[in-house]
Amino acid sequence: MINQITNLNDLRLFAEVVERGSFTAAARSLGLQTSKLSRHVRPLEKELGVRLLNRTSRNLSLTEVGRQFHLHCLA
Numbered sequence: 001m002i003n004q005i006t007n008l009n010d011l012r013l014f015a016e017v018v019e020r021g022s023f024t025a026a027a028r029s030l031g032l033q034t035s036k037l038s039r040h041v042r043p044l045e046k047e048l049g050v051r052l053l054n055r056t057s058r059n060l061s062l063t064e065v066g067r068q069f070h071l072h073c074l075a
Helices: 008-020 023-030 034-048 064-074
Strands: 053-055 060-062
Touching: 008 023, 008 034, 008 064, 023 034, 060 064
Parallel strands: none
Antiparallel strands: 053 060
C-alpha cells in the first residue's frame, strides 16, 4: 500500500487531520484552508484505493485501514 504513494507531504497532512480530529482544526494548525487540506486527503485515498476516513457533516472517524495507515504515517 505505501509503495504507491507519490506525495509524502500528504501523509503528514492526513496524520494531522487524525491527530486534530477534524479537517477544520488540522487546517487551522497548518495554516491552510480546510478545502485545500481536503483536496490532499481525498487523492491520497484514491491513490491507495481505500477509504481512510469516514466523513459526515458532524463527525470524522478512522476506518480500520485508516487506523493502520495512521500508524505507518507516525512511524
